[in-house]
Amino acid sequence: MTDGRTLTCFVVQEGADRVIIRNAEAQEIVLKPGDIDERVKQTLSMMPEGLVREITIPELASILDYLEALPKAKP
Numbered sequence: 001m002t003d004g005r006t007l008t009c010f011v012v013q014e015g016a017d018r019v020i021i022r023n024a025e026a027q028e029i030v031l032k033p034g035d036i037d038e039r040v041k042q043t044l045s046m047m048p049e050g051l052v053r054e055i056t057i058p059e060l061a062s063i064l065d066y067l068e069a070l071p072k073a074k075p
């Protein structure tokens with residue numbers, strides 16, 4: 001950020017006048033594009049390695065269905 005902060009997050013929505021990001025604590029933050037100094041794509045996933053190794057495909061599909069059914073947060 002132009003103020004010296006470093007944020008690690010996912011871009012949720014991006015437009016000409018704002019960028020909405022979500023951090024690991026599921027907090028959404030609205031930024032002005034001009035406040036972003038640099039953007040870098042991470043090479044490692046934020047998901048812990050091996051987390052889904054013991055989950056079956058139907059279990060994983062069920063988790064994804066659940067997450068997609070959650071109400072969307074209002075910015």
